[in-house]
Amino acid sequence: MKHEHVTAIRQDIPKFSSRHRLRANILKALAHPVRWYFAEVLAHGPRCVCELQQLVNLDMSTVSKHLAVMRQAGLVEDEKRGTQVLYHLATPCVLKIFPCVEEVLAKDIRRKMEVFGSDE
Amino acid sequence: MKHEHVTAIRQDIPKFSSRHRLRANILKALAHPVRWYFAEVLAHGPRCVCELQQLVNLDMSTVSKHLAVMRQAGLVEDEKRGTQVLYHLATPCVLKIFPCVEEVLAKDIRRKMEVFGSDE
């Protein structure tokens, strides 16, 4: 017998849960094309919601919600300036994630080209 | 007038799309508590599906699907060994993402403690 079948409540992920959920949540806040793009843009300096909105051409409410996800994850911070709200990266270390992802991507492409080249 | 309302097809995210979708997809493969955990475990060396399954206490089919997500993203590679399948990290650079996330987390906690301390 391997283990009892727990039929746990859906939300209740086993012991590794809380620690890993916290970390996964930060990544989840980056793991969307729009939010990844925002992180890239904000790496160059603060931007207001209206600027970001024009860049992606989505409804402003949608943009606002994406930014809320990033804010709740601790990725960005906001600051009121008159009628607008400026967003900026909470820590520059987010930028270090970019090259890591590039490397995974590059390696994956190399690997796929090998497979393509072989006669399998 | 700011811009026409495009009412685009749902999938069809504007110009920044393809480039960022590709990158976001890699992060998405890490942005789940179980898969984040697997990446941590695999950082210590190859593991078979059955080992990983026992660690998280989920159905083996569920574990298999999580690993398939990671494989398709180019995060891990698999290798048959008899009846079992060993998974290992495709590139060690994934590990560099861990400390970045820790830093975001630490900064976020610091910031929240400040707010807690102030009389706002």
Next chain:
DNA sequence: TGCATTATTGGCAAATTTGCCAAGTATTCA
């Protein structure tokens, strides 16, 4: 004060993700 600009929130429908079960494949071993 009234109006425009900027942003957030609530609500909803469509899309995606997640996890289980059942069924199928592949390999080892008796």
Next chain:
DNA sequence: TGAATACTTGGCAAATTTGCCAATAATGCA
């Protein structure tokens, strides 16, 4: 060959995410 082990795939239901449209709030300006 037949049984056991290890894994994958299809299908489905529950949960979550995403994006739009109001409706609402906050600020600046005439």
